[in-house]
Amino acid sequence: MNAPENRVVVFLHSGEYDRVHQGLSIAAAAVASGRRAEVYLFWWALERFLLDRLDEPDFTGREDISDRFEKRRMPTLRALLEHIRETGLATVAGCTGSLGALGGEPKAGDSGVDIWLGWSAILQRTAGVTDRFYL
Template sequence: MSDRVSTPDNRVVVFLHSGEYDRVHQGLSIAAAATAAGRRVEVYLFWWALERFLLDRLDEPDFAGREDVADRFEARGMPTVRALLEHVRDSGLGTVAGCTGSLGALGSESKAGDSGIDVWLGWSAILQRTAGVADRFYL
């Protein structure tokens, strides 16, 4: 019998596929809450979420057909996607990774270097890095 106690991986992983503002905001809200609790976070960007980052569309809430929500969102001083991202980055506990396959499918290789994304990975590396993580969120 071993004296070592096995502890589960305490990281939080957020997979963002949709580029809709509400989903990206929710994913980064989860990431910000986790880092505030002292947990490491990895945010993985795919397809339309990646495109939102590459196009630097992180500041203005754009809820298609729901201007009432956008107005309330701003009136209540809700943080933007950029503000949440800055919280995650400033914590020193977060990593933002972009999927190389999605980058290629979007034809956006030229924007990769200026994106602010910490690391570019393919699925094999993503699967290795996230193995054993219990707290995974898919948006």
């Protein structure tokens, strides 16, 4: 594991498309600059991944944004996820507590989740990291 100051950590709680997109964009910018990125999925963000809702932009009540998003060929959540994965510098972790609350069982590789962790492990892994983003 890299020194904490070389990593970027993104905590995704909200499953809203714009927030998940922003979080994965932050991770993409980190890996593009050669830094490790760790994306942690909780509650509704985790649910979006488990339901495999990564392709179609869904900005509830903002169809104008959805149309503009597609016309400008903005990357989908899946495209961003694939990009960060291809670099070998990113890890996507799912929270076991959130998974339990959603009624699921942890399986590596499910919908983009590389590793399942509880809060104790998450706190250990992210200790000392200053570049943290909460969405």
